[in-house]
Amino acid sequence: MINYGWSDVYSKTRGKLFIKFPLKFYTITPWIQDILELPMTLGGKDPVKLNTKNNFYIGLDNTFSIDKVMNIGLNFDFRIGSSLGTNPLTGITDDLELRLTPTILLNGEYDIGFKWGISQSFEMFYYPNISNGTLQFTDMEGTYLMAFELLHFAKSEKIKMSLYAEMYLWARLLNAGKNNENYYGNYHLMKSLDPAAGLTFDFYCFTPFLLFFYHAFGTAEEFKLTGSWVGIKSGLGYCKDWFTLAVTYYGTINSDPKADGEWQNHIETSITFSL
Numbered sequence: 001m002i003n004y005g006w007s008d009v010y011s012k013t014r015g016k017l018f019i020k021f022p023l024k025f026y027t028i029t030p031w032i033q034d035i036l037e038l039p040m041t042l043g044g045k046d047p048v049k050l051n052t053k054n055n056f057y058i059g060l061d062n063t064f065s066i067d068k069v070m071n072i073g074l075n076f077d078f079r080i081g082s083s084l085g086t087n088p089l090t091g092i093t094d095d096l097e098l099r100l101t102p103t104i105l106l107n108g109e110y111d112i113g114f115k116w117g118i119s120q121s122f123e124m125f126y127y128p129n130i131s132n133g134t135l136q137f138t139d140m141e142g143t144y145l146m147a148f149e150l151l152h153f154a155k156s157e158k159i160k161m162s163l164y165a166e167m168y169l170w171a172r173l174l175n176a177g178k179n180n181e182n183y184y185g186n187y188h189l190m191k192s193l194d195p196a197a198g199l200t201f202d203f204y205c206f207t208p209f210l211l212f213f214y215h216a217f218g219t220a221e222e223f224k225l226t227g228s229w230v231g232i233k234s235g236l237g238y239c240k241d242w243f244t245l246a247v248t249y250y251g252t253i254n255s256d257p258k259a260d261g262e263w264q265n266h267i268e269t270s271i272t273f274s275l
Contacts, residue, residue: 011038025067039051058077059078077103095127097125098125099125103120115147118142120141123138146166147200168194171190172190192215195213196214209233212232215229215230231253235247
C-alpha cells in the first residue's frame with residue numbers, strides 16, 4: 001500500500017446505500033457511497049495540520065456464484081475526490097480527483113476448511129485542474145490470499161485458528177505527469193510487493209493474529225529493487241454487533257545488510273461504530 005504521509009489522528013466517516021437484485025446464480029448490486037476523511041498531523045512546523053478529503057462513489061457489483069466451486073465478481077466504481085487541503089500526490093490545494101476502477105474478484109470456500117481469494121483492480125486517475133486531457137496515473141492493485149482452518153473438523157463456532165498467507169501487489173503502469181513539476185516523488189513507474197504469512201485466531205468475538213511479512217519496492221521501468229524491509233505484524237481485534245476495536249503493532253527493519261537499520265516500532269489503534 002502506498003502511504004503519502006503519516007497522520008497521528010485519522011477519522012473516517014462512511015455512508016453507503018445499496019440495493020441487491022439476487023437471482024439463482026447472479027446478483028447485481030448498484031450502490032452509492034460517501035467517505036469523509038479527516039487526517040490530522042500533530043507537531044512539526046504547524047502545531048495542528050488538518051487536510052480534509054471527501055470521496056463520493058457510484059458503483060455496480062456483479063457476482064456470479066458457482067455452487068460449491070467459486071464466486072466470480074466483476075465490479076465497477078467511479079470516485080469523485082475533493083481535497084480541501086494540499087494533495088500530497090499533486091502538490092495542489094483544493095484539488096479535484098476523478099478515478100474509475102474496474103475490479104475482478106475470485107474466491108472460494110470449501111468444506112475441508114480451505115478458502116482463497118483474489119482481488120485485482122485497475123485504477124485510472126484524472127485530475128481536471130492539471131490534466132492536459134489524458135489520464136495522469138493508471139495503477140494496478142492486487143490482493144491474493146489463502147487460509148486453512150486448523151480446527152475446522154472440531155466443528156467449533158466460537159473458537160477458530162487458521163494458517164493464513166497473503167500477497168499484496170501494487171504497480172504504477174502509467175505516469176503521464178512524471179515530467180510535470182507539480183508531481184514530486186513520482187518521477188518513475190513504481191511497484192511494491194508485500195507477502196505475509198502467519199496465524200489468525202477467532203474466539204468469542206476476539207481476533208488476535210501474528211504475521212511475518214516482507215515489503216519491497218522499486219522502479220518498474222528498470223525492474224530494479226530500491227528498498228525492502230522485513231518485520232512482524234500482530235494485533236488484537238474485538239467485534240460485537242455495531243462496535244469494533246482494533247490494536248495493531250508493526251515491527252520492521254531494513255533487510256539490506258549494508259544498511260545501518262534499526263528496529264522500528266509502530267502501533268495503530270482504531271475504533272469503528274456501525275449503524
